Amino acid sequence: xxxxxxxFRVLNLPCRDMAALISASADQALPPxxxxxxxxxxxxxxxxxxxxxxxAILSTAVSRLADDSPIGQxxxxxxxxxxxxxxx
Numbered sequence: 649x650x651x652x653x654x655x656f657r658v659l660n661l662p663c664r665d666m667a668a669l670i671s672a673s674a675d676q677a678l679p680p681x682x683x684x685x686x687x688x689x690x691x692x693x694x695x696x697x698x699x700x701x702x703x704a705i706l707s708t709a710v711s712r713l714a715d716d717s718p719i720g721q722x723x724x725x726x727x728x729x730x731x732x733x734x735x736x
Contacts, residue, residue: 658685663696670700674707 658681661669669678669686678686690697722730 658682659688661685661689663689663693666690666693666696667699670696670703674703 666686666689669682672678673683673686677683690700
């Protein structure tokens with residue numbers, strides 16, 4: 649019985665919790681139960697679908713910026729200076 653209650657709780661998470669699962673799923677694989685709950689929620693929640701799509705767009709933009717970054721072209725001295733300034 650407690651297993652059914654656990655499933656019910658996971659399936660009825662509010663959008664705020666689902667947004668956290670969407671963010672987590674971008675970084676790592678979710679456990680099967682949470683993955684199922686998220687997929688089910690996305691079937692009927694357009695706001696969370698929109699959030700997932702926006703997160704994917706941001707992720708793509710950031711990775712493109714990182715690929716085009718001039719940091720790799722800096723001299724060793726410049727990199728060290730940047731590291732020291734960021735540590736402050």
